[in-house]
Structure formats: structure tokens, C-alpha cells
Amino acid sequence: GQRMRNQKIHTTYPNDINRLNAPFLTMFESLIPPNEEKVKQKQLLTVLEKLVSKEYPEARLFLYGSCANSFGFSKSDIDVCLAMELQNVDKSDILLKLADIFESNNLQNVQALTRARVPIVKLMDPVTGISCDICINNVLAVVNTKLLRDYAQIDERLRQLVFIVKHWAKSRQVNETYHGTLSSYAYVLMCIHFLQQRRPAILPCLQGMETTYFANVDNVECAYFDQVEKLHNYGSRNGESIAQLVWAFFHYWAYCHDYANDVISVRTGRTLSKRAKDWTRRVGNDRHLICIEDPFEVSHDLGRVVDKFSIRVLREEFERAAQIMHCDSNPCVTLFEPY
Template sequence: VGRRAVLPAGLEKLLTAQILHTYETRLFPSAESIEVKRAFIEKFATILVTEFPEWEVDIHVFGSSVNGLGTSRSDVDICLTTEHRELEDIFVLNKALRKYHMRTYCIPRARVPIVKIWDPELRIASDINVNNTIALHNTRMLQTFVAIDGRVRPFVMAVKHWTKCREINDAAFGGTLSSYAWVNLAIHFLQTRSPPILPVLHPPAPSLDADASRAAGEVDLSFNDDIARLREYGRANTESLGFLLYAFFRTYAYEFDYRHQVVSLRNGCYLAKAQKGWDTGRPARIFCIEEPFSTWLNLGHSANTVSVEGIRREFQRAFSILRDGGSYDNVCEVY
């Protein structure tokens, strides 16, 4: 059925130009949106010192507003660190924020409890957690990947944009995958090109024994962030953005073995589910994407059999459109 490995040269160039055009005109965050985020963080900091004057609370911004993969419309992800464990009860923060006309919604029983905020004045959304610092490290990891090769940012943002347009980017309410899971998938794809575009940043895999490290409550946070040297890494690969997107769709439409394989960015390769003990028990282990630091977590856990089938059909649809000469805009047509 023509799952050919290459696009005709003319189409590949055209597709690359279309992706870059969308990236520059619609995905790259505007100066105004960056200013609004800054204003929100300042306002939030003022609320904290006003409401909790006795407590020392640090504000860390993480996620797409700082990892280079956010758009004008991305939310602001914030982690508060404090020794005042009372604040880990997110209803405490919630109560304070309400006085300032913020619309809030608590998700207290999630793995990471959060307060979701909508600020009607600045028209911006934010997710706040308290003392969950692991995301600060994976944010720094993503910043590192983005800095290594100029194709990373437009490629990953083009993938994220497609997932949002096609409504397969909503782990919490849609039963599909989070942005973070998609970003892992896209970066891993760039690690597994031949020759690779992105390196493995993590030390060789002691943490394959995830259950032991989880039990010990230990997470190895180290990774290679020597960006100046790592920039040399992907030079031998000259694949275009257009070709990469086409090959990405083909890989997850037809080549990836959902039943047996695990996407591992930590190792820069596929692992076997059996190797991780993810081949038994839990029916939710259908699309397996290993969290690079907390390797016992599957970022694909939010998608069930039906939604994974839907995601796979989206890959097939996108692939067919490009194969038949359609544009990136056609691929991203909204429902």
C-alpha cells in the first residue's frame, strides 16, 4: 500500500516549508504572551507574600513556558517549594487564591495534587503543585535536548500542534496522552534516527530495576547537560523537518510494536515490556512510554485500548495525507 520510506523531493521541501511557516507564524510564542506570563508570575508572587507572610515559599516555573516547547496559548506550570508542609494541602492555596478573583479547581487526589487556575484578568491558565520537584529536572532535560539541534524545537512543536488539533492531547479528561508524553515520544524518535539527531543524556541504565529504586525512594537525577559539546552530536544527520514528520507518522502508524515495546528516552531505544515487567497485570499498559527519571511510571497510562487504537488511526491518517501529497495544514485539520 505504498508505505514508502521517502517522500518525493518536491513534496519534502514543500512540507518542510509548511512546518516552518506554521512554527514561525502560529506556534512560536509572541512577545506579548511572554509578557503576560511574566505579569502573572509577579502577581502570583505578590499574592503568596501577602497571604503567607511568615512562610518562605519559592516559585519555580517549569513545563512548556520554560522548556522551549510552549506556544502563546500554553499554560504556566508552577512548582512551589517550601518547608511548610501545611501548604502541600492544596486547598490552603486554593482558599487564598479565591480572594483574588482567580477561578480555581483542585485535583487533590492525583499522583501530583494540583490547583488549576484561570486568571480572568490576565486571561491565562496555570497549574500549581507544591514540593513536586521532579518536573523541574525533566524540564531542564527538555531544555537541553532543545538546545542541541535546531530541528528539535520546530519538530516537537509541530507534533504537539498536530495532537492538539486532533484532540489526542488530553490525559486528564480525554483519556489520551499528555503533552509531556508526546514530547517524550517525539524526542525519542530523534534519538533513534540513523544517524541519530539527539544523544542519550542519561548514564547507562542501572534504573532498569525501577521497582528497587522506587522502593528506595531514590531517583537518579543526573544527566549530561554539556550543551556546547553535545551540539556536535547530530551533525551527521541531515534529514529535513518534512521528512522527519513523515517518518514519525509512519513509525507509529505501522512500525512500532504497541504490544511488546516500550519507548525509553532514558535509554534512547525501545525496551521490551517483558524486560520491565510491564507485560503482565495492569490492562492500562497498552502504550508504554517510560518516564526518564521515575522509570517505574508509564506516561501512556492515561490511554486505554480504545483510545490507543484511536491514536494509531490518527498516525495512519496523518501518514496517508502526506503520502498522497497533502499539506501539514491538512494533517492538522481540526475536528
């Protein structure tokens, strides 16, 4: 419409883009959790393991999500997955039992949410001040957490880009799945996809390489190359700076991605067609207005939360960000102005 016609679409970086490298890197550094926070998270996990194993000796606890995928901000909550065999026991009963145990051991704000899409127990540890959500047997999330962490080790620009994009998305309120915008997990996949598309590529497609890691989780085969220490030079033929990549990231999602026809697929390292996946029409609540294939659960579109209103919000925010990266005198401030 009018808004689009008034915009000028630029195809390459402004000359002085690299002046933004230092401020973006400073911003990245300030968002990384300090080491003592990581120590406290481990401490809390140990406390929880002790409490859980008294009742369920065979149960194991895993960290997943941003506290374990290396894309977590300072002061975030932690996500914990309790893995155990369930024989004729109800998940809800276990969650209620766990809530009892935690409550009687001085953990605060204990709450069992047994009817949520992913049922959890929430709690806050008064010793470390950390809040945490515990789910049961969400092992795929543990495996995709490892995939994301492995990608992060290949090229440091991925972690820098994700932190800046997540910070932007939180500032602009487009990181809220309950309002129809995207999860942090979806933004990380968008960043990985984007870096797989650069020429020369900055990231490889780990699931397209020799299998060195394999897990069969709930009948989903998860296989990929995880010897990422062998890939630490992978992106070095591409010399793009973080400022150039932030510019190009927003440019890509504002003007280059084909929302009508394409699905982004980190699993294949390219885009797939919506037609090939039969993601062309609304089925139930899945509208497929922006399509992001889960790397392991391939029938799962992480864009399914986006509706016809929020897709406009998202695309306008990508365009706003692209314009700011191109023309604004102080993008490191304007980009993150609260919505």
C-alpha cells in the same frame, strides 16, 4: 485487518517532500509564543511569589511544563510548582490557604482542587489574562522540564517537530489523557526518542553521558549531561529536513514501532523490552499498550492512560498521518483537519 491490507507502506520519502519545509516552518513560527507573552508570564510569577512569601517566606515558586520546557504554544496556561518543606501540615490545608490569599488579592476564578490526582489551586490573573495551575512539591516535574528544555537546545529540529506534532495531536483530538490518548509530555518524549534513533543520530542520550547535573528528588536520582551548549553541532551530520522528519515520525509510529514488545526509553536512548520491565500484563489500570518510560521515574509508563479502544484510535491516526504525508497534495492542511 482490512484497513491495513488496503494501505501501501512506503519506505522512503516522496521526491517532492521538501516542498513542505516552508509551510511547516511558517506553521511552527505562528505557534511560538511572542516575547511579550513570556514577559507577562514572568510578571505573573513575580506577583504570585510576593503573595505566597507573605504567608510562607521559605517557599519557592518554579515554572514547569510547557511554559518552561520551550515546547509551549502561544496563549497556553502556565504550570507553577510551589516548593516548601511540609512539617505535619496537610497539602490540602495549604492549597485552601493559598486560595484564600489569591482570592482576597483580586485573582479570578480561584479554585482549590484538593482531591485531584495532583492537587492544585487554579486561578486567572485579570491583569495579564493568564490562567495558571499551582501544585505543591512536584519537583520531579521541574527536573523533567529542564531535561526537555536542554534537549531542545541541542538541535532546533526537535522544537519544530514537537510543535507540529502537538498541533496535529490537538487538531485530531489525540492529546486528551482523560479520553485515553497521550499527554503533551508523552509526545515530546516520542519526538526525542525518534530523533535519538535517526542514523546518523540527531539527538544524543543525555542520561547516558557524563553527569554534570544531579538532583535527588523524592529518592529518585536524576543525573545527566546538561552542558548542552557543547552539543549544538551534534545533529549536523544528519541533514534531514523538517518535512522529511515529519514524514518519518509518522511512518515510524504507524509502521516501525513494535507496540507488542517494545518500550521507548529516552533514558537509555533506545527501546527496551516490555518483558525486561515486567510491563507485559495489565496491573490495576496500567495496560501498557503503548509503553513510554518516564526518563526519571522509570516505573512510570506514560502510556498507561491508553486503553484497548484508544490504542486503535491512536494507531489509526498515525497511519492516517503517514498516508497523508506520503500521498496527499496538501498535507499541511489535511494533516490538521479537525477530527
